[in-house]
Amino acid sequence: MPLLERLAIGIDIGGTRVKAGVVDLDGNVVDRTGRDTPTTSPTEVEDTIADVVRELRGRHTVAGVGIGAAGFVDLTRSTVLFSPHLAWRHEPLRDAVYRRIGLSVVVENDANAAAWAEFRFGAAQREDDLVCITLGTGIGGAIMLDGLLFRGRHGMAGEFGHMQVVPGGHACECGNVGCWEQYASGNALVREALALVEAGSPLVEPLLARVGGDPAAITGLLVSQAARAGDPASVALLRQVGDWLGVGMAGLAAAFDNGVFVVGGGVSDAGELLLGPAREAFRRSLTGRGFRSEARIVRAHLGNDAGMVGAADLARSRRSRSRSSRRQSRTQRRAWVGDGASVSMLGHRRVE
Ligand SMILES: [Zn+2]
Incomplete structure (x- = not known):
C-alpha cells in the first residue's frame, strides 16, 4: 500500500x-x-x-x-x-x-x-453486530449491524439514553421523564449519592470525606474511584446503576440481537463493580432467556482515544459506508443509469 x-x-x-x-x-x-x-x-x-x-x-x-x-x-x-x-x-x-x-x-x-474504533481495533473485533454504550454524565450510544455503522434514516440512531425506562420517572434534560440515562450514568450516581447525603445517612460519610465534606464536589468519577477503593456505599451505588444498565441492555438485545455490548466512558472505570451487576440484571431481564445465546458485555479497550x-x-x-449511505449509493446508481451522460461523468466516483 x-x-x-x-x-x-x-x-x-x-x-x-x-x-x-x-x-x-x-x-x-x-x-x-x-x-x-x-x-x-x-x-x-x-x-x-x-x-x-x-x-x-x-x-x-x-x-x-x-x-x-x-x-x-x-x-x-x-x-x-x-x-x-x-x-x-x-x-x-x-x-x-x-x-x-x-x-x-x-x-x-x-x-x-x-x-468503529472498537470494532476495528478494540473490544469488538470479529463481532459484526454490536452496541456501544458510553457512560459519562449521560449515555452515548452507537449501533453496528452486519459490520456497518447504523446511522438511521436521519443520522440520529443510537440515542438510546433517552428511551423511557421509568414512566413518570426523573426529569431529563431532553424534555421527557424517566429516560434510561437518568438511571444508568454518572449523573445517576451523583443524584443517588446526594440523596443519601440529604437523608443524613452515615453510609455516605467516607464518600463525603473524599471531597472535604462538600456534597457539590461529588462526581460520577469520584464515586467510581471510591467504589474501587472499597467504599461500601459507592459499591452499592454502582450496583444500582449497573442494575439499570443491564435492564436497558436487555431491551436493546431484544431489538438488535447483537453479539456484544461494549461499555466505555468514565463510569466504566469501575469495571466489574458495574459490569457484574449489569450482567446479572441483563440475564434476569432478557427476552427468551434460557433459550437463546446471550450477548457478551465487555469494557471498551481504547479509552479516550x-x-x-x-x-x-x-x-x-x-x-x-453505513447502511444508509449504501442505500443512498444504490439510489444514485439508479439515477446515473437513467442518465447516460451522468454515468460517464460520475460512474467511477465512489460514494462514501
Ligand atoms: Zn431524555
Whole structure:
C-alpha cells in the first residue's frame, strides 16, 4: 500500500479540547497534538481544526482527515445538524474544513467513531453486530449491524439514553421523564449519592470525606474511584446503576440481537463493580432467556482515544459506508443509469 494511504488524521472535538492524532493502519496513534476548543464561533473551531491538521501534516504524509463530533451528523457525513457543546447549527463542517486544508474530510458522530474504533481495533473485533454504550454524565450510544455503522434514516440512531425506562420517572434534560440515562450514568450516581447525603445517612460519610465534606464536589468519577477503593456505599451505588444498565441492555438485545455490548466512558472505570451487576440484571431481564445465546458485555479497550482513532480510520477505510449511505449509493446508481451522460461523468466516483 502506498505510504499516502497508511496514515490518516483523526480529530476528536470535545467541549474543552480539540484532540488530533496521526493513526496508522493498525489503529496506533503515532503522533498527536491538541488545542483548547474555541467556544465562541464555528469559524474559530474550523480554523483550529485546520491548524492542527497543518501541524501534523508538517510531520507526516496522510490520506485524509476524519472528524468525530458530539451531535447529530447528517447522512452525507458533511453537516453537523446540532451539537450540544458547540455553536454548530446546520454547520457544513466537511466543506468548511476542506476549503482550509485541501484534503478529503469525513465527519462522524463521536460515539459512532468510537464504536468503529472498537470494532476495528478494540473490544469488538470479529463481532459484526454490536452496541456501544458510553457512560459519562449521560449515555452515548452507537449501533453496528452486519459490520456497518447504523446511522438511521436521519443520522440520529443510537440515542438510546433517552428511551423511557421509568414512566413518570426523573426529569431529563431532553424534555421527557424517566429516560434510561437518568438511571444508568454518572449523573445517576451523583443524584443517588446526594440523596443519601440529604437523608443524613452515615453510609455516605467516607464518600463525603473524599471531597472535604462538600456534597457539590461529588462526581460520577469520584464515586467510581471510591467504589474501587472499597467504599461500601459507592459499591452499592454502582450496583444500582449497573442494575439499570443491564435492564436497558436487555431491551436493546431484544431489538438488535447483537453479539456484544461494549461499555466505555468514565463510569466504566469501575469495571466489574458495574459490569457484574449489569450482567446479572441483563440475564434476569432478557427476552427468551434460557433459550437463546446471550450477548457478551465487555469494557471498551481504547479509552479516550477511541473517537480519534475511529474517525481517522473512517477517513481511510473503504468499509466505512453505513447502511444508509449504501442505500443512498444504490439510489444514485439508479439515477446515473437513467442518465447516460451522468454515468460517464460520475460512474467511477465512489460514494462514501
Ligand atoms: Zn431524555
